[in-house]
Amino acid sequence: MTTPRFDIIGQALSDASRTRMLCELMEGRSFTNKELASAAGITAQTATAHLRMLQNAGLVLAEKRGRCVFHRLANSEVAGVLEQLAAISPSSHLHLAQRRKAGDIAPLRSCYDHLAGPLAVAITGQVLDRGMLVEENGGFRVCGHETWQKLGVHLPQMPASAQARQPFARPCMDWTERKLHVAGPLGKQILAHFFDQGWVTRNSHKRGLQMTGVGARALENILGLRCEELTNA
Known part of the structure; x- marks a missing residue:
């Protein structure tokens, strides 16, 4: 019997910079590392490390187009889960x-x-x-x-x-x-x-x-x- 690795997803979502990048990707379009770094208020180098963790967790995909690498949410199921998490997250x-x-x-x-x-x-x-x-x-x-x-x-x-x-x-x-x-x-x-x-x-x-x-x-x-x-x- 396999056990879902909630810990991997939880770790990927545990950083505010990563969640800001995921919120940016909820628009449904693809963004470059630089664009996501700007949205999260971090350096491009730091964004690269964060995006690698999100990719390893299966939340984000990277696609190379010409000289640029674009990042997007892995699929609509991921988007749906993120929206539901936003709905239950603490807020006023x-x-x-x-x-x-x-x-x-x-x-x-x-x-x-x-x-x-x-x-x-x-x-x-x-x-x-x-x-x-x-x-x-x-x-x-x-x-x-x-x-x-x-x-x-x-x-x-x-x-x-x-x-x-x-x-x-x-x-x-x-x-x-x-x-x-x-x-x-x-x-x-x-x-x-x-x-x-x-x-x-x-x-x-x-x-x-x-x-x-x-x-x-x-x-x-x-x-x-x-x-x-x-x-x-």
Whole structure:
């Protein structure tokens, strides 16, 4: 019988500089050693040692492209675990509110490959209220609905048993809102559609996204959401 080596993961996550680099990688893009060092406030040499430990723990992958080596999270499962750990990590709701007001936490952001923040939580609430999603056995079951197509979602044609093994929609606890947003292939399709349609753009904030006027009008028409109120929360 094999025993999971939680100690290896725990050691990899036990340093603040390493966790800052992991948070940077939660944007879903790849970054160089220098970029991650800057994000963590450390030297490039120190970042190299930290990244080696994260790679050995299976949390990060390194890919050489030309003269540069880029680092990214190993996979979406790692991103999901990190988001869940963020949701249960010690924090103060007052502190989070102060950070959001100061602009240190983007109200609309990416969580690896899906949307996070107040707007993502509101979208999830709307699709649950409309019966497009159903909470079931700790997960989400997707129901057919014409509105999915308007959000850029193509529902899979597979039996329920297959969906149970490979869920199309997965609940993810939003670490600032302490409510669920949608992850999994469904969440990935929604974020990709938002980018393709120009509904959101990246801004200078780490993991931050900017809702465009076109996107705000689209979501108000499709789901009845007032995006300005949500992103200014």
